[in-house]
Amino acid sequence: DIQMTQSPSSLSASVGDRVTITCRASQSISSYLTWYQQKPGKAPKLLIYAASSLQSGVPSRFSGSGSGTDFTLTISSLQPEDSATYYCQQSYITPWTFGQGTKVEIK
């Protein structure tokens, strides 16, 4: 199985801060990388697919980059509603696997 490792596991930042979350795959996955946002008690929500493509309706402060094994999700200006847990997921090969999640809190 491809292991997905996210860092950090959690972070606390202020409104307006630039936030970066990293996801590393245990082998190259090209651009087969998706980012989701999950709020407590809710299903995950698609943010970014194909490593850098923004899903329709997602605010432009979210962006993704990377290819191969190293990927980044960036929130350019953190907003209160961005408090959530973020997951990366590879779809290069089954079993599709997720990172362990990064919890973002607002200071």
Place this chain on the structure above:
Amino acid sequence: QMQLRESGPGLVKPSGTLSLTCVVSDASIASSNFWSWVRQPPGKGLEWVGEIYRSGSTNYNPSLKNRVTISVDKSKNQFSLKLSSVTATDTAVYYCARPYCSNSICYFDYWGQGTLVTVSS
């Protein structure tokens, strides 16, 4: 807008079989190439359970070995999950989800609201 909704017993006894159904609304289940189940133990991360293709073929997470079966009922516009020989480690919120593929890159764009299944005597 497609909607997915899971249903099934919230409590299953150890060694029993977990059975869930996902009803697809506002879209035909035949409109998508495949459908998936994803689960999340309380306070933990997400785990892909498996998927069923429009052809009826299936693909399961090897971690679940031979315990999982996913099927589809086109007449009812729904698909189902069965997980046998359950233990407490199968306690989780189970989500049904629609994988969408573009240029061979796939991602889950529609999710059900999730249903908690607890394995306990």
